[in-house]
Amino acid sequence: MASKQSALRSFIIAALAGAVGAGTYTLAAGTSETEPGAQASSTTASSTAPPDQPATFTTADAGACLTWQVAEDGTITGFEQADCEGEHRFEVSLRQNLATYPTSEFGPEAPMPNPTRQAQLREELCGAGTFRYLGGKYDPNGRYSIAPILPPADAWARGDRTMLCGLQETNRAGEPILTSGRVADQDQARVFEAGQCVAIDASNTLTAVKCADPHQLEITSQVSLEQVFPDHTPAVEEQDKHLQDVCTQAAQEYLGSEENLYQIALRPFWTTQTPAAWEGGSRSVNCALMFSRPEGGFANLTGSATQGREQLLIDDAPPPERPQRRPLRDQQTPAAPAPTAGAAQDPTAGAAQDPAAGVQDPAQAPAQAPVQ
Secondary structure, three states: HHHHHHHHHHHHHHHHHHHOOOOOOOOOOOOOOOOOOOOOEEEEEEEHHOOOOOOOOOOOOOOOOEEEOOOOOOOEEEEEEEEEOEEEOOEEEEEEEHHHHHHHHHHHOOOOOHHHHHHHHHHHHHHHHHHHHOOOOOOOOOEEEEEEEEEOOHHHHHOEEEEEEEEEEEEEOEEOEEEOHHHHHHHOOOOOOOEEEEEEEOOOOEEEEEEOOEEEEEEEEEEOOOOOOOOOOOOOOHHHEEEHHHHHHHHHHHOOOHHHHHHHOOOOEEEOHHHHHOOOOOOEEEEEEEOOOOOOOOOEOOOOOHHHHHEEEOEEEEEOOOOOOOHHHHHOOOOOOOOOOOOOOOOOOOOOOOOOOOOOHHHHOOOOOOOO
């Protein structure tokens, strides 16, 4: 069983890492910026550019946050600086002037880098600077990705070679989403909300889906481990020891009772953080429900476990029948009164205790948290 669970954990770690790889390339900005709360006509970067240099599309520098609106056709409007404590889509970690690099690639007549080249520039010019900006606290497999922003096409054509490096959180399509707070102050863990169902596709991408659609995990809770391990980086085994009880309790509360958990035939499962992820700023994990196939791997679930056995399918079949159990000890009929005074006190006298009473079915034990 341990080797099977280790394989499942290895698979889900790969899935989490694969999900982060998608969508780390940003689009070139579509409009000139405005400062927060200012009028668009008075704060474009061109108003402060020296006369012998092309106007830059933004005045934003390291520490600034940016936001914008995206129309249904993908058009970007309202590109402006925003309060980092409020909603924004991008936090600037580094400002680069590509014109200072001695290469014709960024010369006056050079075309704008394509998305593939933008990804390369992210690796070449953004990674180290962003890591320094965060004080060395960054989880590359966490919720934030490093990305560049280039000028809009018309600004590039006029000679603007400004490139902003920064951090963003993206959806599955790679589109920056709204977030709040500075990255350095956030838990960087990629976690899902309780009640979400999560599918793992062929490319190892984890995606929240409707529970009516096939999925492999149903999330029962988020757990922050920062207060549990406040003074050291916990080993996976330490996290497992804590999460076994926590996630079992979360599963019971999520489904309403221990009996409901037993009858649904799913097992508690949890994620953990590697030492590198922990030191990079990821502190939270997920508890979930899952079903492991006999040959290994996650079974496909359809429907939510909260709707009961009648509405749940496991690999397109109803949940397996559960054998009837004796009541748990705290649900049993009280033992008969003690014998009257003077009667022989047999130490074995009294209500017989079934050794299986109150013992959890072996198949209901939590999924062992495999080692990463």
